[in-house]
Amino acid sequence: MRPRRGRVSSLLPDFPWDTIAAVKARAAAHPDGLVDLSVGTPVDPVAPLIRVALNSVAELPGYPTTHGTLELRAAAVEAMKRRFGITGVDQSAVLPVIGTKELIAGLPRLLGLGAGDLVVIPEVAYPTYEVGALLAGAQVLRADGLTQSGPQTPALIYVNSPSNPTGRVLPVDHLRKVVAFARERGAIVASDECYLGLTWEGRAVSILDPEVCDGDHTNLLAIHSLSKTSNLASYRAGFVAGDPELVAELLEVRKHSGMMLPLPIQAAMTAALSDDAHEAQQRELYQSRREILRNALRDAGFRIDHSEAGLYLWSTRGENCRTTLAWLAERGILAAPGDFYGPNSHEHVRIALTATDERIATAARRLSAS
Numbered sequence: 001m002r003p004r005r006g007r008v009s010s011l012l013p014d015f016p017w018d019t020i021a022a023v024k025a026r027a028a029a030h031p032d033g034l035v036d037l038s039v040g041t042p043v044d045p046v047a048p049l050i051r052v053a054l055n056s057v058a059e060l061p062g063y064p065t066t067h068g069t070l071e072l073r074a075a076a077v078e079a080m081k082r083r084f085g086i087t088g089v090d091q092s093a094v095l096p097v098i099g100t101k102e103l104i105a106g107l108p109r110l111l112g113l114g115a116g117d118l119v120v121i122p123e124v125a126y127p128t129y130e131v132g133a134l135l136a137g138a139q140v141l142r143a144d145g146l147t148q149s150g151p152q153t154p155a156l157i158y159v160n161s162p163s164n165p166t167g168r169v170l171p172v173d174h175l176r177k178v179v180a181f182a183r184e185r186g187a188i189v190a191s192d193e194c195y196l197g198l199t200w201e202g203r204a205v206s207i208l209d210p211e212v213c214d215g216d217h218t219n220l221l222a223i224h225s226l227s228k229t230s231n232l233a234s235y236r237a238g239f240v241a242g243d244p245e246l247v248a249e250l251l252e253v254r255k256h257s258g259m260m261l262p263l264p265i266q267a268a269m270t271a272a273l274s275d276d277a278h279e280a281q282q283r284e285l286y287q288s289r290r291e292i293l294r295n296a297l298r299d300a301g302f303r304i305d306h307s308e309a310g311l312y313l314w315s316t317r318g319e320n321c322r323t324t325l326a327w328l329a330e331r332g333i334l335a336a337p338g339d340f341y342g343p344n345s346h347e348h349v350r351i352a353l354t355a356t357d358e359r360i361a362t363a364a365r366r367l368s369a370s
Contacts, residue, residue, distance in 0.1 A: 008135070016127060016340040023322075023329045030332025035363040037293075038334045040164075040311050040352040042231040044285060047278035050230065053271035054264045064263040066255045068096040068239075072266045075273035076224075076239050083276065084196055086208045086222070088215050093244040095251055096261040096269065099236035100194055100225040104128045107190060108136035108156060110253050111246075117155040124166055124338075124345045126192065129158045142342055146181045154187045162195040162204050162309030165341050165350040169204045169309050175212045182219060188246065194225035194238075197279060198286060201308035208242055217242045228311060229279045230272040237261070237269045286311060289353045289360045296364035297351065305348065313351045314338075324349050331366040 020038070028034040067073070073091040080086035097103040105128050108119055119133035123142045133140045133156075141149055159178055161170035182189045191207035205212055208222045221242040227233035240247065254260075261269075272278070294304060294313055302315045317324050321337040328335050328349070338348035355363070 020325065020334070020337065023325050024334050026326070027329040027332050027334040032332060032362065032366075035333045035355060035359045035366070037352045037355055037363065038336045038350075040336075040350075040354045042227065042233050042354055043356050044231050044282065046231050046235075047272070047275070049275055049278065050232070050268045050271050054235075054268040057263050057267045060263060062263075064260050064266060066095075066260050067092075067251055068094070068261060069263075069266050069270070072096060072270045072273075075270045076241065079273040080206070080208070080222075080224070080241065083279075084206050084209070086206050087210060088217065089208065089241050090244060093217070093247045094239055094241045095247050095254070096237075096239045096266060098238075098259060098261055099227070099233075100192070100223050100238035100240075101128050102236070102259075103223060103238065103240055104190075104192065105132045105135065108132050108138050110250055111156065111188065113138045113155050118149065118152050120149060120154045120157045122158065122160055122163065122342075124163070124342045125158070126160060126164045127340060129160075129192075142344075146177060153185045154182075156188045156190060157182055158190050158192065159207060160192040162199060163306070164192075164195065164310060165312050165336065165338070165345075165348075166305065166314045167195075167307035167310040167312055168314075169199065169202050169306075172205055172209075172211050175205065175207060179207065179213050179220065186219070188219045188221065190221045190223060192223045194223065194228055195310040196224070197229040198283065198311060199309040200287060200290065204309055217244070219243055219246065221246055226269060226272050229282060231282065232268065232272065235265050235268055237265055237272070239269075285357075286353050289355070289357065292360055292364050293351065293353060296367040300367040300370045311353045313353070314348050315351050316348045318347060321346050321349050331370065333363050333366060 073094040076094045077089050077091055113136045115137045117138040119138045120141050120143050121129040123144045130140050193206055196204055206222050207220050208217055213220055221240055223240050225238040297315055302317055305314050307313045321339055325337050336350040338345035
């Protein structure tokens, strides 16, 4: 007889992607094949210089360090400064992670949050923010306004700019208010900045930018991924940086848990963070695909909201997102329904730019023919 115990999965919502299996099958039945614009997984090859770096340490048999190599952390510090104007980050305050989804899912627990703690996430949000809070047994509040928590004091506030799924960019003044609000209450701010390098309109800034935090990183964490800008989704390559004390605490817990990034991946990350040319080339590809899809969607009667950054077009036909999903599936196009991201986004679909040029052009033709 199995022992009686609660199932952790019972704490969590249904896995969202399982809910669109039928509509995916319908889209895949299109005679000219499926155009999958749902997940946002990279399709372009990893740059040769990154693959060379990956292989350069493949023969080394020893355990990697949880904190990562000095070369990797130095490359991350320099890349943040060079690419985004983030200054004042010490190498010790950088920690590589096994993909940022893993970090986000475990962050509340790693920080010691539990029952009675409040985690604030955006009203329209990447689902893993909620999952991480639920796994820790914490309460979740969806709020975009600073006063929506009422008399409760948040323990952790998630910020996501540029946003997944909406592509919305938060201005400096908004981020400054979030930092001030959190500091008055002793809350931690975790800023998911995975799309910071993919801003198309306006200017996106980091929570660690001196304009936002006045050079004080206390209780601030910035989460960065190489999945999008360097096509390293399969490598599971990301890092967190910010408050030295918080990063040290994460490091200590992760050391005990054996949460180490493989050494070849660390070498690949070092190469990717040290080279801006491959990133610029990838940006150009996505920018071209964005223009083609955006024009085709508008011609087909869609309205595109926000979407000034990131790898998605936050689109609506003014109807329930599942109806739009079915409409697209009839044309062999698969998108992500807005209700994946919260109860207030049921009229939008998230349409990814992550498909080959040929598939993007095919999607545009099908939309134009509607």
